[in-house]
Amino acid sequence: MKPRSLMFTLYGDYIQYYGGEIWVGSLIRLMSEFGISESSVRGAILRMVNQELLKVRKVGNKSYYSLTDKAKRRVEEGVRRVYSIRNHKWDGYWRIFTYSVPEEKRDLRNQLRKELSWTGCGLISNSTWVSPNPLEEQIMEIVKAYRLEPYTFLFSSSSIISHDHKEIIERGWNLEEIATEYQQFIEHYGIKYERLKEGAWNNTLTDRECFIERTALVHEYRKFLFKDPGFPLDLLPPNWSGIKARELFWNIHQLISVRAVKFFEECFQQGADPSVYNREKAINPFTEMHVTGLMHFVE
Missing domain, CATH: 3.30.70 (Alpha-Beta Plaits)
Structure with missing residues (x-):
């Protein structure tokens, strides 16, 4: 994982629910779980400050970092797209x-x-x-x-005179390539899900492992935001693999989230007022998600 990209994942998936800022020591600790050195973290922070993506608040000799409004808008939009319902119907326009x-x-x-x-x-x-x-x-x-x-x-x-809807889609997007990448995600995480279920059943999963697995899962899945346009259901090909990938993502996320957040809290040093923390949202950030039809991976 690249340091900057991982930081955006951490802010979107955890830090925003804990006041939106984090002590640099906690950030270094969390990112070390993915093999990123302290110097790499500090270098990435410096570049992001210069790019007006991060801002710093000094408390004594400690530095706390939060997203700028510019970066916050991008992160919030990404989180919304990852965790909200996407199988909507087309309005015809x-x-x-x-x-x-x-x-x-x-x-x-x-x-x-x-x-x-x-x-x-x-x-x-x-x-x-x-x-x-x-x-x-x-x-x-x-x-x-x-x-x-x-x-x-x-x-x-509501109408295109020269081309039909299928031709427009073929011109603007390569759905076949996206479907192949979704299938690769399903094959990789389908195996991992079985292992995580067994670990949860045997109570052998650690908080640290859950944090690493959830963060890597979200980090990997959000890459589809740059590829998948999130088409309405009635414009997608039959048996669209993105739906199955989303089901798998949802089920793994819910399986390990509680313990993942627990590990984050152990590493996180309080900066903002604790009254603004939202642990429940950090555990379950899904909004308007239809649970029906998603649970067959669990059974």
């Missing part, structure tokens, strides 16, 4: 976003492309991105954040 950014602003143009890809939009032709998801608010936030209002247009349409 395509969101169509176009831009013509001047060459002297090409750095902003490149950043805009990264942001659009992150939200799940697909590029179907030069400077034209589409999505069947209701992303109007997120796209306009991106436009305003980079002050690109004069160079962009956002439309919605």
